[in-house]
Amino acid sequence: MVDLIPHGSVKDGSSFLHVMLTSSTLSIEHNLWILRINKWTFVSLKKVAVPFILWLEDFSVCQFAMIINKQRPALQEDDDLHCSEKKMASESYPPPFRSLPDSTQAVDLDDQVNPVHDSEDPIPLMDLQSLKLGEACEFWGIFRLVNHGVPPTLLTQLREHAKMVFSLPFESKQSLITSPLSYFWGTPALTPSGEALSTKGSSTLQNINWVEGLNVPLAQLSQFQIDNRIIASFSLVLEEYGKHLARLATTIFDAMVINLGLDPIESKSHLSNSTGIVRVYRYPPHCSNSSSASARGMDVHTDSSVLSILNQDEVGGLEVLKDNEWFSVNPIPNTLIVNLGDMMQAISNDKYKSVKHRVKVNRSKERISICHFVFPGEGSVIRSSNYKPFTYRDFQNEVQQDIKSVGYKIRGSSLCMILPSVSSSELEWSPSVVVLFSSSFGTPLRKATKRCKTSSLFELEFESEEMTRSTIRMSEFVWGMSKLNRLETTWQKMKQVQEKSYMDKLISVSGDELPDKGVSVLRLPQVLSAFPSNRDGNSCVNSGIRNGGIRSFKSRSKSTLNWLPLDSQAVYCPVAVDEYLDKRSNFIGTAVRQHLQYLEWKMEFAIDKGKGRHCSEEQPFLIEQPRESQHPSYCPQRSGFSCHNEFIYRPEYCHEAVVEYYNHAVGKIKKKKVRKMRSKAKKHLSAVGWVFLYISIKTRNLCYNSPKGVVHLTLQSACTSCMDGDFAERPAECMYIIEEDKGQPTRNRIWSRLNRLNFQGFYTVLLERNDELITVATVRIFGDKVAEVPLVATRFQYRRLGMCRILMDELEKLLMELGVERLVLPTVPSVLNTWTTSFGFSKMTPSERLKFVDYTFLDFQGTIMCQKLLMKNAPPKQGH
Numbered sequence: 098m099v100d101l102i103p104h105g106s107v108k109d110g111s112s113f114l115h116v117m118l119t120s121s122t123l124s125i126e127h128n129l130w131i132l133r134i135n136k137w138t139f140v141s142l143k144k145v146a147v148p149f150i151l152w153l154e155d156f157s158v159c160q161f162a163m164i165i166n167k168q169r170p171a172l173q174e175d176d177d178l179h180c181s182e183k184k185m186a187s188e189s190y191p192p193p194f195r196s197l198p199d200s201t202q203a204v205d206l207d208d209q210v211n212p213v214h215d216s217e218d219p220i221p222l223m224d225l226q227s228l229k230l231g232e233a234c235e236f237w238g239i240f241r242l243v244n245h246g247v248p249p250t251l252l253t254q255l256r257e258h259a260k261m262v263f264s265l266p267f268e269s270k271q272s273l274i275t276s277p278l279s280y281f282w283g284t285p286a287l288t289p290s291g292e293a294l295s296t297k298g299s300s301t302l303q304n305i306n307w308v309e310g311l312n313v314p315l316a317q318l319s320q321f322q323i324d325n326r327i328i329a330s331f332s333l334v335l336e337e338y339g340k341h342l343a344r345l346a347t348t349i350f351d352a353m354v355i356n357l358g359l360d361p362i363e364s365k366s367h368l369s370n371s372t373g374i375v376r377v378y379r380y381p382p383h384c385s386n387s388s389s390a391s392a393r394g395m396d397v398h399t400d401s402s403v404l405s406i407l408n409q410d411e412v413g414g415l416e417v418l419k420d421n422e423w424f425s426v427n428p429i430p431n432t433l434i435v436n437l438g439d440m441m442q443a444i445s446n447d448k449y450k451s452v453k454h455r456v457k458v459n460r461s462k463e464r465i466s467i468c469h470f471v472f473p474g475e476g477s478v479i480r481s482s483n484y485k486p487f488t489y490r491d492f493q494n495e496v497q498q499d500i501k502s503v504g505y506k507i508r509g510s511s512l513c514m515i516l517p518s519v520s521s522s523e524l525e526w527s528p529s530v531v532v533l534f535s536s537s538f539g540t541p542l543r544k545a546t547k548r549c550k551t552s553s554l555f556e557l558e559f560e561s562e563e564m565t566r567s568t569i570r571m572s573e574f575v576w577g578m579s580k581l582n583r584l585e586t587t588w589q590k591m592k593q594v595q596e597k598s599y600m601d602k603l604i605s606v607s608g609d610e611l612p613d614k615g616v617s618v619l620r621l622p623q624v625l626s627a628f629p630s631n632r633d634g635n636s637c638v639n640s641g642i643r644n645g646g647i648r649s650f651k652s653r654s655k656s657t658l659n660w661l662p663l664d665s666q667a668v669y670c671p672v673a674v675d676e677y678l679d680k681r682s683n684f685i686g687t688a689v690r691q692h693l694q695y696l697e698w699k700m701e702f703a704i705d706k707g708k709g710r711h712c713s714e715e716q717p718f719l720i721e722q723p724r725e726s727q728h729p730s731y732c733p734q735r736s737g738f739s740c741h742n743e744f745i746y747r748p749e750y751c752h753e754a755v756v757e758y759y760n761h762a763v764g765k766i767k768k769k770k771v772r773k774m775r776s777k778a779k780k781h782l783s784a785v786g787w788v789f790l791y792i793s794i795k796t797r798n799l800c801y802n803s804p805k806g807v808v809h810l811t812l813q814s815a816c817t818s819c820m821d822g823d824f825a826e827r828p829a830e831c832m833y834i835i836e837e838d839k840g841q842p843t844r845n846r847i848w849s850r851l852n853r854l855n856f857q858g859f860y861t862v863l864l865e866r867n868d869e870l871i872t873v874a875t876v877r878i879f880g881d882k883v884a885e886v887p888l889v890a891t892r893f894q895y896r897r898l899g900m901c902r903i904l905m906d907e908l909e910k911l912l913m914e915l916g917v918e919r920l921v922l923p924t925v926p927s928v929l930n931t932w933t934t935s936f937g938f939s940k941m942t943p944s945e946r947l948k949f950v951d952y953t954f955l956d957f958q959g960t961i962m963c964q965k966l967l968m969k970n971a972p973p974k975q976g977h
């Protein structure tokens with residue numbers, strides 16, 4: 098059945114708007130919201146005004162929403178929605194992840210055995226502007242970063258994009274995600290070309306990691322043309338993100354070099370941002386049960402990187418090991434997690450710690466995380482007294498060997514890492530109390546013959562000819578053991594070997610040395626007790642690390658008042674200063690104070706008079722001090738102004754502000770509202786990629802640079818340009834619509850002066866079966882000359898079943914009955930063929946398009962206009 102529901106039939110005074118949105122920040126599940134809208138279970142604009150996209154491989158890029166001010170859907174329907182969303186999400190998972198057991202029955206056995214401290218957040222907190230790294234790096238190997246300067250909108254946007262990419266059907270992800278990106282699942286262990294290793298051909302899911310991911314080598318992103326629109330737009334956001342993260346990595350690394358007293362010149366090559374890789378992960382929900390209790394999001398590991406910087410969503414699951422205890426790294430909005438990798442440990446000569454961590458999957462919610470890794474530059478040799486000189490490539494080769502043989506990385510087996518540069522003759526050896534066997538060192542190890550009295554080194558005897566003897570550090574010894582324990586076959590082998598009395602004893606060490614507590618290890622405490630307690634050089638006392646970033650100042654007052662330092666928190670928030678100035682108030686709010694504190698202003702107050710005063714060394718009172726170093730990635734090459742003049746606004750999406758400010762410019766708004774609007778409009782411009790530069794710091798006059806680099810000298814001109822600019826110029830999510838006033842139907846307001854943003858006259862065509870919506874299209878008829886169908890969408894589960902054809906056939910019949918000559922629609926290039934070969938459309942030539950220049954068709958950037966003549970087959974007209 099096809100219903101034609103005219104939007105105009107809504108008579109309650111509610112305004113309605115069709116919103117075409119070309120951005121892709123919402124996940125595909127929002128499809129359902131739209132469908133529900135068309136079922137007249139309306140949602141408020143707030144729910145749907147966020148940009149979204151529907152990607153329909155069969156047809157076209159379709160984006161739409163109809164906004165009507167009505168009640169929220171009933172609760173029951175919400176549940177239904179949740180179920181279908183779940184089902185749909187499940188179809189996007191790799192097949193082994195699709196069964197979603199009942200979460201209420203799940204018992205996490207692991208938790209009982211291996212308790213995790215998650216009541217509070219013990220992870221050291223660090224302010225990028227005043228990094229106090231020592232304790233965090235030495236004892237934790239991980240810290241939480243605040244004041245990092247990455248816009249919160251970018252962090253969220255990235256995760257939303259990621260969600261959408263992961264929501265694509267599993268098969269599409271496999272075929273669409275191509276070089277330089279790669280898609281993997283079941284393991285985070287990849288080859289250098291980004292291919293997953295261990296899930297292939299794996300018959301057992303026992304050791305599978307409950308994760309799927311994208312591997313993104315950042316430096317290559319801009320060199321490849323990505324055809325798929327969702328992935329292409331995701332890669333643009335990733336590029337933007339990568340620039341911020343490169344800035345963070347450099348700042349943190351430089352601070353570490355200073356903290357470690359290393360030579361900054363020599364250390365430079367130990368971190369190369371061109372090596373930056375982003376891994377985007379989705380952890381589907383999973384309930385541990387008896388058959389798959391071992392399934393984890395990610396097994397215990399250390400990162401091979403110099404630094405890893407993590408952006409995680411609100412679900413949580415990351416845990417780190419410290420002093421033999423697991424701690425949850427709780428999700429805290431707008432903070433990033435920095436963890437140190439193996440390379441940093443080596444560079445620091447083991448002073449800093451490459452932290453062991455793992456990810457637990459949530460029972461009912463999927464988790465998104467985005468991890469950025471940086472490595473030493475190609476050929477950069479790491480030299481330190483604990484290790485033989487090696488390059489990252491050497492290390493990586495060893496890691497690849499591990500992955501090939503056992504499916505995961507064993508840090509200690511990397512030979513270049515384990516061979517200390519000290520010569521054996523310098524050490525004082527005693528006979529070893531242990532003898533072990535392991536094939537995990539690449540070459541069969543026969544026994545450990547001697548143990549060093551003064552350090553945790555063993556001398557080993559190998560069975561191979563080319564390497565007969567070597568030394569090994571205790572930790573590597575243990576890693577080797579753990580590796581052994583993970584391999585059932587080796588266990589067998591080991592037993593045989595034992596029987597052959599190749600080994601005298603097996604040893605074990607305490608759990609913190611092992612990558613996984615669950616592995617079975619023979620415990621011989623008496624052997625253990627023979628080892629020195631500092632066997633890994635890592636013994637430490639629990640460190641309660643202080644928050645960084647807050648500088649306290651001594652009073653320099655010469656007045657008779659008793660001036661005391663004001664110790665407020667330092668928070669980067671320039672817009673607070675701007676707002677303060679806009680209001681021209683004498684009241685300095687907390688946010689301003691925090692920002693000034695951040696800029697290292699002197700902050701004092703006098704108790705007896707209840708006064709406060711703020712001044713910086715060089716600047717007069719409350720003059721904003723732009724700091725180039727904070728946001729180098731914002732530094733636009735695109736304008737003639739130098740970037741130290743840049744003024745950074747806290748981005749806040751609010752299209753309405755721009756519209757309002759524009760309306761003010763054309764004289765429609767009262768003056769007193771203007772100040773507030775101005776600041777909001779600027780925030781919005783900032784959120785959609787505009788950059789502000791001071792023309793003169795003294796007068797605080799700004800100029801406004803559009804994302805394409807066009808400079809505007811007034812905010813009015815910037816707002817007008819932002820509203821009226823090309824789709825190409827304007828970021829996609831910038832569609833200037835207005836939200837209904839709360840609960841009150843308001844005037845129908847169309848916010849653009851442009852015809853092509855006129856959304857009146859649309860009809861929604863629905864294909865339903867048994868009250869279930871299958872396909873929808875949006876159609877607008879321009880008299881009998883032409884009709885347009887800018888949007889067609891079929892629900893996931895009904896795709897590729899010819900449903901769109903049924904709807905289009907019915908629609909065409911209907912249009913023909915109405916005497917409409919021609920039907921046009923915009924299509925993305927990749928599905929042009931479908932429309933032309935299966936649906937009888939043809940590409941419109943430029944001259945044909947010109948004939949319709951007065952018709953305000955909705956067409957989207959990157960789409961091709963197609964047309965189909967209807968009247969040639971039209972049945973004779975019936976009298977109306």
Ligand SMILES: O=C(O)CCC(=O)C(=O)O
Pocket residue numbers: 285376378395400407409415454456466467468
């Ligand atoms: O997803 C996470 O939270 C951590 C990922 C991780 O540890 C890794 O990619 O190495």
Ligand SMILES: [Fe+2]
Pocket residue numbers: 398399400405454
């Ligand atoms: Fe990791």
